[in-house]
Amino acid sequence: MSDDAEKSWGPKHFIQNTPCARNSFLYGMGGGAVGGFAYFLWTSNPRRSYHALVVSFTATVLLYWVPCRYQYAQKRLKSRMINQGLKTHIVMQGTPEAELLASAQEQGTKS
Amino acid sequence: MATPAQLGLMDAASPVMEEMIYFHDHVMLVLILITCLIFYSMLVLISSKYIYRFLTDGHVIETVWTVIPAIILVVVALPSLKLLYLTDELDNPQLTIKSVGHQWYWSYEYTDYYDIEFDSYMLPLGDLSKGDARLLEVDNRVVLPVDTSVRVLVTAADVIHSWTVPSLGLKMDAVPGRLNQLALQCSRVGTFYGQCSEICGANHSFMPIVIEAVPVEVFEGWCDMMLDEESLGSLNMKR
Numbered sequence: 001m002s003d004d005a006e007k008s009w010g011p012k013h014f015i016q017n018t019p020c021a022r023n024s025f026l027y028g029m030g031g032g033a034v035g036g037f038a039y040f041l042w043t044s045n046p047r048r049s050y051h052a053l054v055v056s057f058t059a060t061v062l063l064y065w066v067p068c069r070y071q072y073a074q075k076r077l078k079s080r081m082i083n084q085g086l087k088t089h090i091v092m093q094g095t096p097e098a099e100l101l102a103s104a105q106e107q108g109t110k111s
Numbered sequence: 112m113a114t115p116a117q118l119g120l121m122d123a124a125s126p127v128m129e130e131m132i133y134f135h136d137h138v139m140l141v142l143i144l145i146t147c148l149i150f151y152s153m154l155v156l157i158s159s160k161y162i163y164r165f166l167t168d169g170h171v172i173e174t175v176w177t178v179i180p181a182i183i184l185v186v187v188a189l190p191s192l193k194l195l196y197l198t199d200e201l202d203n204p205q206l207t208i209k210s211v212g213h214q215w216y217w218s219y220e221y222t223d224y225y226d227i228e229f230d231s232y233m234l235p236l237g238d239l240s241k242g243d244a245r246l247l248e249v250d251n252r253v254v255l256p257v258d259t260s261v262r263v264l265v266t267a268a269d270v271i272h273s274w275t276v277p278s279l280g281l282k283m284d285a286v287p288g289r290l291n292q293l294a295l296q297c298s299r300v301g302t303f304y305g306q307c308s309e310i311c312g313a314n315h316s317f318m319p320i321v322i323e324a325v326p327v328e329v330f331e332g333w334c335d336m337m338l339d340e341e342s343l344g345s346l347n348m349k350r
Contacts, residue, residue: 011143013119018136054151058144065140073133080126087258 020068024061031060112244112304113277121278124303124324125296127198128280134194138187145183198280201294204262208253212265212272212285212307215314219253227337233317247304252321256330257300263293273308276322284309297324 015021035056040049092098113121123129209220213230221227234248255261265274267285274293275282283291297303305320325333 014136014139014143017119018139021136021140024140050155054148058148061140061144069133069137 019072020065024065024068027064028057028061032057035060112247123278123280123298124301125279125281125298127294127296128278129298130194130197131280134190137190141183141187198294201262201292202260204260204294206256206259207262207264208255209264209266210253210274210285210320212267212269212274212311212318214269214312215307215318217272217274217318217320219251221334221337225334225338227334229337231321233319244304246317247306247319247321249319249321252302252323254323254325254330254333255295255297256327257297257324259296259327261295263295265291265293270311271309272311272318274305274320275308276303276305276320278303279322281305282308297322300324300326 015025032053036049036053039052040046043049089098092101120128120132120135123132206221207223209222211218211220216230216232218228218230229251231249231251231253233246234243234250236245239245239248263274263281263283265283265285266289267287269287271287272285273282274285279295279297281293281295283293285291301324303322303324305322307315307318307320309315311318
């Protein structure tokens, strides 16, 4: 571990190193600002506009985070399956079982 | 191993630990949002110059602040329970090893194919080489093949210990008279450190665990080496 490596901790560490976190919070801040400002234009009530800002921020963060993490989980699962398939292919290459598997896959793609 | 002043989790070396990190990320976001909401509520209340002296109840807000936390708890509990049962799953283990806690060292047994047994003592400060971790290195490491499903049976010979390897997401109490089972799979080659996690006497802090994940061919060579009659005396082994 390099001594010059920057050590982050707390929210900065979470936002820098967690997939989907940075974009969630950026979109959240933008969505909150837009939501709060729009509410202010509609009602001219600064106090409630701040409430709308916080609610918009929370909703935008969650609305981006949930689908993003779901897609990330799907990609993770696919990459594991691909890795496993490659390892199986390498291990079984040249064996009769590999030929049987290849022919079964061809029949599967044709049907 | 952990770096100095590290606060977060270690990098994952097993699929279960990866899932724990993802669950941690999920719960951390929920907590950050709740904390932001609480701080905002405090700010609004402190900055308000009005007070309602005759306030006795508020049915709507009481319903809201009961239902929303219940929903949050469900959102946290469902993945938590899924992960909890995932850690117990054992997928046709190809190797079984036994880990026995003693005061104050661990002993390991590989009895599937050959009878390999050895003790694992912490290396004292005087025996460390340059670059070795203080209080973490041992004389005989637990060598395991990478990408292999391993069953670890954990028990103890005297008092309760706990066999822990944080980067693999493993922790299991070693209880005398009881056999606890762990599922282990190292997804990458490397050396993974852990320490006893149940107070067990004077040297509780000085009985570490070191797992060395190696390719299968290297593991086979290690087994041959361990079975070599000439090295028995230098490895504190029993056979």
